[in-house]
Amino acid sequence: MSAVVAVEQQYDDPVQQREAATLGMWVFLATEILFFGVLFASYTICRVLHPIGFAIASRRTDMPLGTIETAVLLTSSSLIALAVRAIKLDNRRLATWLLTGTAALGVSFLVMHGFEYFHEYREHLIPGIDFMQSGPQAPAIELFFCLYYFITGFHSLHVFIGVSVILVLALRVARGSFGPQRHTTLELTALYWHLVDIVWIFVYPLIYLIGRSG
Amino acid sequence: MSRSRGPEHIVPVHRFLWVLAALLALLAISAGSALLKLGAWNPIINLAVSVTKTLLVMAVFMHETEARQLTRLVSALGFIWLSMLIGLALADFLTRSPLPPPW
Numbered sequence: 152m153s154a155v156v157a158v159e160q161q162y163d164d165p166v167q168q169r170e171a172a173t174l175g176m177w178v179f180l181a182t183e184i185l186f187f188g189v190l191f192a193s194y195t196i197c198r199v200l201h202p203i204g205f206a207i208a209s210r211r212t213d214m215p216l217g218t219i220e221t222a223v224l225l226t227s228s229s230l231i232a233l234a235v236r237a238i239k240l241d242n243r244r245l246a247t248w249l250l251t252g253t254a255a256l257g258v259s260f261l262v263m264h265g266f267e268y269f270h271e272y273r274e275h276l277i278p279g280i281d282f283m284q285s286g287p288q289a290p291a292i293e294l295f296f297c298l299y300y301f302i303t304g305f306h307s308l309h310v311f312i313g314v315s316v317i318l319v320l321a322l323r324v325a326r327g328s329f330g331p332q333r334h335t336t337l338e339l340t341a342l343y344w345h346l347v348d349i350v351w352i353f354v355y356p357l358i359y360l361i362g363r364s365g
Numbered sequence: 366m367s368r369s370r371g372p373e374h375i376v377p378v379h380r381f382l383w384v385l386a387a388l389l390a391l392l393a394i395s396a397g398s399a400l401l402k403l404g405a406w407n408p409i410i411n412l413a414v415s416v417t418k419t420l421l422v423m424a425v426f427m428h429e430t431e432a433r434q435l436t437r438l439v440s441a442l443g444f445i446w447l448s449m450l451i452g453l454a455l456a457d458f459l460t461r462s463p464l465p466p467p468w
Contacts, residue, residue: 174436181443188447195451196458218396222389225418229385232376232426239375345427352418355392356411360399364407 156333169335176339180346187350190302197294204291206362217359220263227256228348231341238334250321257314309347316340374431384425391418
């Protein structure tokens with residue numbers, strides 16, 4: 152059974168309908184860029200004001216784990232791109248597996264991040280809950296970790312939402328809800344997942360890589 | 366308004382795999398360069414690598430190369446607004462100088 156797309160009356164054809172949906176998704180993604188952008192802007196200003204404190208704080212984060220997390224997200228992005236390609240070629244079985252793989256990588260990202268948070272909790276690096284650092288740079292370190300939790304926390308929330316949606320879509324693909332003519336939902340979810348990946352592409356050097364050479 | 370009405374373009378698998386390989390190589394470059402003492406070049410290299418990675422993801426994974434001009438324009442807008450936000454905020458903070466009281 153091949154899923155057939157219904158064209159709403161305001162559109163000429165399925166192609167125009169799909170293009171409008173893609174455009175709308177990009178408008179939403181622009182708001183997402185600005186949502187994280189405010190945090191990145193705060194980070195930039197605080198780092199300009201406290202370069203040494205930020206370098207010291209960044210060295211307290213787990214760079215090997217952060218690097219693995221980045222590789223995991225980049226790989227998951229390629230898997231979901233391949234899933235969209237598979238559904239365009241009507242290979243539903245492959246698409247289901249690729250989506251499940253994407254979600255699994257997303258879950259592994261969240262688990263690794265959980266370990267990071269736990270490690271930081273044990274090191275007394277959670278401002279407002281358990282923060283015990285001394286020295287002249289302690290306020291700057293506290294500021295860094297505040298931004299760290301806001302940025303990575305909201306990012307992890309986005310990963311969690313992405314994983315949930317992708318799992319539902321994997322189920323729907325397996326049931327035959329999508330096909331070569333009907334895959335807009337899948338494509339838009341893939342766009343969202345790629346954007347979550349792009350946010351992390353910038354989080355990685357800003358959080359984990361400063362002050363590593365000194 | 367002209368729009369292509371042909372069958373959807375299918376990107377060959379090897380292009381996705383090459384992009385993934387390039388992304389992982391770029392990740393290795395940013396991680397490796399961060400361990401070298403390059404001074405001001407450390408953040409510059411890191412930022413350049415991130416921008417390159419983003420362009421790769423957008424061009425191939427997000428199908429921007431096949432998208433309409435309007436879609437491309439809108440997809441660039443978020444980044445343009447963000448660069449204005451950060452650029453103008455920095456223009457303020459980097460040019461602040463202490464004003465001594467006149468008395």
